[in-house]
Amino acid sequence: MKAVFVTKFGLDTPLEAGDAPDPKPGPGEILVRVRAAGVNPLEVSVRQGAHPSAKLLKLPYICGTDIAGEVEAAGEGVQGFKKGDRVWGRTAGGAYAEKALLAAAETGRLPSAMSFAEGASLAIPLLTAWNALVIKAEAQAGDAVLVQGGAGGVGHMAIQLARRMGCRVLATASSDEKADLCRQVGAEAVINYRKEDVAARVMELTGGRGVDVVVETVAAENLATSVGLTCVNGKVIIVGNGTGKGGQGTFPLRDAMGRDARIITLASGFLKPRLPEILRRLDPILESGGIRAHVGREMPLAQAEEAQKVLLSGKFLGKIVLKP
C-alpha cells in the first residue's frame, strides 16, 4: 500500500511518500481501507520529536492517527463488524496510508449521513473535547464555558459538545471567518483575541463573574491569562499546547490560588480504557447529527507535507483531511 512516512525527526525533513506492506489484523483488530485521514497538531508535535510519544516510535514510521474508512477484514474474535462497514477511529500504526488497523473495541460507527472526511475528523478532536468537558471538567448545564481557539479541530467540537451539555459557550478566534464558524456551531459570543481584550470581554459577558470552565487549546501562550478568566472554583482544562509551540509556559500561581482554581491536564493515552463507554454514548449523538465535523480543507494524501504546513499556519477552518 501507499503511505506517507516520517523519516527523520524535525520539520526540516519533509514527509516522504512510499510503499509499505499491508497491515494484517491481529486478534481484536480490524483492517480498514482508509478513505480519509485527519491531520492533527499531535502528529506534528510527535514529528518534531519533542512529544514524549516520539520516544516510542522507530524511524521511519507512518504519520498520523485518525482515520475513517471501510472495514476490509476482521481479525480473530472480532464481533459486530463486517466487510464494508463504515467506521472511524484512531490507529496506532499510522493513518496517512491506504490501509490501517483499528482495535475493534475502540472503533466508532460512521453514520451514513457523515462523509469519510468528517469521520476522519472525529477521533482526536471529539474524544479530546469529551475528555475535557465530560470527564475532567464535569461541566454542567448552565455553566459558562470558554473555548480558546474555537475554530480549530478540538475547538469546534468542544463548542458543540458543551452546547449539547446545556452550557453557555463563549469562544475565542483570530478572524471574522473563524468567528463565524464558532457561532455556526453554537458559540453565543466570539472574542477576536487579536483585536479585543479577552479578559475584559469575558468579564463583560459573565457579569464580572468569570467562566466556570476554560477549554485551553493553546496553553503555552494562554495559560498565564486564562486562569484569570475563571470564577471561584473554576476549571481550566489544558488540552493542547498550541500547534508547533512548545517549551516553557508561565503558570499564574496567584490567580490559581486566589480563586481556588483547578487546572487539569489530559493526555489522550489515558483515555484508552474508557473508549468503549465513550463510543457507546457518542453513537446516538453522531447518528442524530447532533455533532458534525467542519472539514475546511481536503487534500490528496500525496500533499501531506503541505497539509501540515497549512495546519501550522493556522489558516484553515475546523479540520484538514487527507484523502488516499
Add this chain to the structure above:
Amino acid sequence: MRAVRVHQFNLDVPMRLEEVPDPRPAAGQVLIKTGAAAINPVDVAIRQGVHPYAKLVKPPYIPGAEAAGEVLALGPGVQGFQVGQRVFGRALGGGYAGRVLLDARGAGELPARYSWAEGASITVAYGTAWNALVIKAGAGPGETVLIQGGAGGVGMAAIQLAKRLGCRVVATVSSREKADFCRGLGADETINYKAEDFAARCMELTGGRGVDVIVELAACDNFDKDLDAIRVDGRLVVVGTGTGKGPKAEFRVPGVMTKDVRVLGMAAVNLAPKMPEVLRRLGSLLSEGALKVHVDRQVRLEEANEAHDLVLSGKFLGKVVITA
C-alpha cells in the same frame, strides 16, 4: 490596648508598638483578651505589599491572622460563645495586640490541653492543611503525599493530618534538624531538597509511579519539578508560592501534557464560608489531642520585628507566636 502596627508596605520600615483604642465586637464578632497570636509567613508577605491580601488593609494596620484567648464580649447576635470561654480562631483587624476580634464563624473552643500559644497556631496551619488534603486533594488511605516544606506551620499540620487520613507521608526539608522534626510528627520519609533531587527520590519511593498528592508550600521554586514527581491523575495543591515570592512560576508545557494532573489552587478567603464545618470536624481531632502544635519561639509584642525576620529566614520549626 497595646498593638503592633505596620506603617508602610516595606520590610525596611519597622513595625511600631503603640497604644490604640480597644476594638468593639460588631455582629458576627467575638472580642478576646489575647493569650497569644501566631505569626505566619503571610503576615510578612502582606507587609511587603506583594501579597494580594495587602489590598485588604491600609497602613497603619495591625498584622496577624489568628489568635487565642479568653472571650471578653460578644457582638450582637453571636451565639455559641460565652464570656470567659477559652477560644481560638481567625482574627479580623489584626492579631498582634492585647485585644483581638475573632470571626465567630471561624472560631472554636480551645480544649484545655492546648496552651494559648498552641491555640493561636491552629487556625491557619490546620485550616490550610484541611483545605489542601481533605477538600482539594481528597487524599485517602494508602496514598503517598509529598509535603513540600514539612517543617513550617502548615507543613507541621499537613504531616499529622495526612497521617490521620491514612496516607504515607514524604516531607521535604532543608536541614537535618528539620528532617528530625518532621519524622517526629509522623513523616515516613524526608528528603533534604538541598542535597537530593526530590523528584527522583519521589519516583524511587513510589516504585517509579510518582506521588499521589503534593501539598506545595513553595510553588515558585518547585512547580516545574513537581510535575516530574507526581503520578498520572495526581493532585498538586498550590498552597503557597514561598514566603515573599510570587506570583508566577515557569513550567515546561510538554511536561504537563503527558500526565492527567490536577493543579488545585486555594486561598483562605474562599475557605472562610466553610470554616464552621471544618472547625467542627477538626474539633473532634483536637479534643482527642490527636493534632500537635509545635511552638518553636514565643516572643513579646516588643519583638515583633525580630520575629518577622525570623519567619522570613525560615530558621524555625513549626510556629512562631507573639504574646501580649
